[in-house]
Amino acid sequence: MKAIVVPPPPAPPIHRNADKTSTTTCPSSNHQLHLRLPLYNPNPKNLSLLPNFPHQPSPQPITPHVNKNNKEKKKKENKRRKCDTTSHILPLMDALHFPIPIDIYTSLVKECTLSGNPETAIELHTHIINSGIEPPLNLLNRILIMFVSCGLLENARHVFDKMSARNFHSWAILFVAYYENSDYDNAVDVFLGMLCQLGVVEFPFPPWIWSCFLTVCACTENVPLGMQVHGCLLKLDACDHVLVSSSLIRFYGRFKCSEDANVVFNKVSRHNTLTWTAKIVSGCKERNFSEVLGDFKEMGRVHGDAIKLGLDSDNYVQCSLIAMYGRSRLPRDAKMVFEMTRNERNVDSWNAMFMGLIQNGLYIEAVKFVYQMKEAGVQPHEPLLEKLRMACGSSTFSSMN
Template sequence: MEITYTSPKSAFYNNNHNSLNMYNNNNNIHSHNNGKKIYSTVSVNNHPLSRPSLQIQLALQQRPKRREPKYHLQKLQQLIKPSKHSSWRETTTTTTSTISDVLRLMDALGLPTPIDIYASLIKECCDTRDIASAVELHAHIDSSGIRPGLPLLNRLLLMYVSCGLIENAHQLFDKMPMKDSNSWATVIAGYAENDDYEEAINLFVEMQNRRRYHNNDDMIEFPISWIIVCILKACFHTMNLELGKQIHGWLLKVGNSTNMFLSSSLINLYGKCGCVEGADFVFDHMHRRNTVIWTAKIVNNCREGRFDEVLDDFKEMGKLRIKKNSFTFSSVLRACCRMEDDGLCGQQVHASAIKLGLESDDYVQCGVVDMYGKCGLVEDARKAFEMNEEKRNAACWNAMLTSYIHHGFCIEAIKFLYQMKAAGIQPQESLLNEVRFACGSKSPENVTDGMCPWY
């Protein structure tokens, strides 16, 4: 891998514009003249950053010939050569991290680190999510004496967000003398990904207020879909329907309301807030609908108790040959539990899952067991439960236990509790209480007489 520095060009989030050219080369150290500058190249075989070698070519100022740079590079090459058994991404006690190696190499050369080298190391931190290296790299930039421009500061923001250091990112954000839309978007997305939805919304509103203060009527300048999806996700979790409606109105104004990612987020938001008319409006005005869109509509109808529409949408997906996933089946099976047809619809949905090879999925299996149990088909629920022993989760165990309890199979329920204990599954406390009542006693002491393994 060869890293060649030409001039401090930089571009935001675009590696193709970096003056970084990488290719495999033999282990060598040499210098050559190019005009009035002297270039020195160092290769480090088996270096953690290289695949399989690292070459850094830097322009050196002419200096008195006391010792050529080659001497120092050879010493550094011996110091930073890692173990043969270490991975290039690993950080162990015997191998220094790649970021530290490169920074130490640049310091030993006595040369200022170019902006493009910093940009490359920041990208490495984003890829590896190495927290220690991220903090060290930022400290090195601060101590280097350079005044980083907005593109490099935005890269540092992205590095901190990628490493999960959202507080560090916010501190850097507050100190930035200038901010563009990318700066705001990075911090907002960072808070949304860290489930701090209130702060994400507050930053978004603050950004919009500042833009209005500067007489800029456009809501955002950066690519619409991904950042608006973050805000709609925040609105979903905070039940902020008012802000969601405002964003939806702006999307209709600018002509981006039919984007599938945005539409699915809007459908989820309207459904979560109980605004079924809004969800249907978004769905009906879409030109194309994929699995996510249909599943979001099914989930909303199931939440609102419109079970007949759930089954109609499921059948329509089949007619249109829309691919169904495990979440689709899980939601439809939940609706089948409420249909008073002795499990007939549920059996048809189960057969469809088997046909598509999804019957062993965790969500589908749990939904099938729950559906059969609530429809009174306990034996079918047991068969579905035993179909996939390796991937059964706690919800599936509890669904099977619920089937035994609600249909009066007291002895089977107690035996099943022993199976759960042997499998290391903790049943829900409410189900344990129901087992006690089913056994004819409200006292835990009476259940402990060789009957219930959890008391």
């Protein structure tokens, strides 16, 4: 047999540039306004209810050598590009004398919300005002979110005060903004104003907003207002919700009202880790350690009943047990339940164990656990990773994304 010699492939063409360098070329629905005010603020600090005021990058694999500065620069560049989109489109449309439709304004507001650039947010809002259009309610709500995301709370309040019509989302955006910024006095005023417009009975308020408002009452030490909220929730038959009941228990526990906290706890039809933890913390604040130990035994009895009924192999029950022990400052018991589920673990079980380590301050073990999750092909929840980074006080773990 004769050997066949295959000639090498031709080299790619090289182009000479003018600078003597070479380049190779390779082949909401409308709500009626019912003014009802069943709640009032016993300790008002503001004279008026509503005072007037003048893209995610693709996940990157973990590499041993990562330049943190370059990664931060890339994030800043991505934000700049989003801001540049607004800065380029608006002058271009103005130069062409094209009217900008509502949907384009909505897209620009979304991009500006993600970028968080305050200068671009103000520029975009000014352009919307000067255009002469009447923004619909959903666009105004998005503008509120944009200003809040950019840290322009006064601008958001200014837009809110000028809105001719408001729905639940309008009020909730401003309330949550004040709540997150620890401006509890304004949060109380906005919440009471929302009750006046929407009506307590007419509008079904979600449990989470009642929970937030109870937290506001606790932080401002406004016990009478919190008790009025409790009475209102009793009339609405909303105290059986786990989120609401746990918030009420924490509220009474903060002021060492253990009897009221126990009344709320005993009226809940089904308990979970939120209600148990709230009750235990409330008992610890009043130094009722015998009662706290009894609660721990009761929680252990629940685990024993689950084993007797053969429910300990259920993924939902396993995840709940891990979360229960983690919230109760029993990481060893949580780890024991987690190890028992070696062959039947799911994403929720992994993240419940990860959350338990963070809640108990076991940050070094939590970091090791992240790599175990990566090895098992499980992606940790981003909010938990963010909590771990904040707890460690640095961006050392930024490569865990």
